[in-house]
Structures are given as C-alpha cells and as structure tokens.
Amino acid sequence: xxxxxxxxxxxSLTDKAYEIIKDAIMTxxxxxxxxLIEEKLAExxxxxxxxxxxxxxxxxxxxxxxxxxxxxVIVANIGQKDVEEITVVREVLEPLAVKELENNIGxxxxxxxxxxxxxxKKAVLEDNYEELIKMEYEFHVAIxxxxxxxxxxxxxxxxxxxxxxxxxxxxxxxxxxEVAIKEHEVIISEIRQGNYDKAVESMKCHISNVSSRMLK
Numbered sequence: 001x002x003x004x005x006x007x008x009x010x011x012s013l014t015d016k017a018y019e020i021i022k023d024a025i026m027t028x029x030x031x032x033x034x035x036l037i038e039e040k041l042a043e044x045x046x047x048x049x050x051x052x053x054x055x056x057x058x059x060x061x062x063x064x065x066x067x068x069x070x071x072x073v074i075v076a077n078i079g080q081k082d083v084e085e086i087t088v089v090r091e092v093l094e095p096l097a098v099k100e101l102e103n104n105i106g107x108x109x110x111x112x113x114x115x116x117x118x119x120x121k122k123a124v125l126e127d128n129y130e131e132l133i134k135m136e137y138e139f140h141v142a143i144x145x146x147x148x149x150x151x152x153x154x155x156x157x158x159x160x161x162x163x164x165x166x167x168x169x170x171x172x173x174x175x176x177x178e179v180a181i182k183e184h185e186v187i188i189s190e191i192r193q194g195n196y197d198k199a200v201e202s203m204k205c206h207i208s209n210v211s212s213r214m215l216k
C-alpha cells in the first residue's frame with residue numbers, strides 16, 4: 001500500500017484524513033480493488049482509528065470505497081454500468097441546473113464560469129492533464145453552486161466526483177479535450193446571451209457526448 005503523509009495534530013482529523021485518502025483515490029495512488037488496511041492508514045496518517053473510521057465511512061458514502069461485511073475497506077471500481085447510470089442522472093440534473101440560472105446569475109458569476117474556461121484552455125496549452133480534469137469538475141460543480149440550490153449543488157458535486165475519477169482512470173478527456181472545451185464554451189456563450197433553452201439543450205448534448213467518449 002502506498003505511503004501517505006502524516007496529519008499530526010490538526011483540528012479536524014476526520015476531514016483531513018478524508019481529503020488525503022480521497023485525493024489518493026482520485027489520483028489513482030490507491031487503485032480500484034486495492035485493500036486499505038486501517039492499521040497502516042492510521043499509522044501513516046498519525047491518527048487514531050476513530051477519526052479514520054469516520055473518514056472511511058464518508059468515503060463509502062461518496063462511493064469511493066466499499067466496506068464489506070468483514071469490515072474490509074476496498075477502493076471502489078467504476079465500470080461501464082456506473083457511467084451509464086450516472087449519465088442518466090446527469091442528463092436530468094445538469095440541464096436543470098443551467099435552467100435554474102435564468103434570471104438568477106450576475107456578471108461576476110458569469111465571469112467565474114469564463115475564468116474556469118480560461119484555466120481549461122491554459123491547461124491544454126501547458127499539457128497539464130491534472131489541472132484539465134480539475135477544471136472539468138469545477139465547471140460542472142460551479143453551475144450547480146450558482147443556482148444557489150444547496151441540494152442540487154451537493155448532488156452535482158457527488159456525481160461529478162465519480163465522473164472526475166473515471167476520467168482519470170480512462171484518460172478519455174485528454175483525447176477529447178478540445179471538443180470538451182468547445183462544448184463548455186458554447187454553453188457559457190448561450191448563458192451570457194440569455195438563450196437558456198439553447199443552453200439547456202447544449203448541456204444535454206455535452207453530457208451525452210461525455211458519456212460516449214468515456215465509454216469508447
């Protein structure tokens with residue numbers, strides 16, 4: 001099992017452990033199917049098992065690990081069926097989020113989306129795949145956040161965390177990065193112009209295209 005940094009005496013040990021282990025899973029340091037041993041995790045993070053177990057339960061809730069009947073913690077896998085099921089949910093929630101922006105978004109918030117797009121383009125120029133995937137996640141989650149609907153925002157964060165992980169494992173975004181960015185650009189342009197019906201349809205199309213590209 002790969003080595004993790006020590007946490008030490010931080011205030012929120014559970015949250016910190018959660019973030020460190022989540023990052024190790026998201027960046028494929030901990031690989032799908034890998035067994036995570038509590039004793040070793042606690043030792044490496046320099047914390048007791050109580051906050052560690054709480055962190056692992058949070059990761060299980062996020063579908064990043066699985067805890068079986070023997071209390072073994074295993075890094076969750078993501079397969080074609082998961083992508084297909086997530087796409088069904090995304091095709092409903094993400095266009096809804098775009099629609100919720102109508103008459104509910106200001107210039108500063110539009111600029112936030114455009115800044116994410118600029119960072120995506122910069123990541124392509126610099127061949128920074130890690131940043132590219134991060135901005136792919138930020139784009140979709142930011143739209144949820146800008147609806148000011150905490151439930152919708154929360155669901156989009158959870159769903160796009162799984163999508164982000166699959167993109168890392170599959171490497172598909174690197175192959176189709178220019179197309180993905182162009183689709184984001186169209187969505188933002190239509191929102192800026194107030195063409196929300198077109199923006200909703202463009203988001204639906206984007207989600208469908210992302211799914212097809214991931215499964216190729």
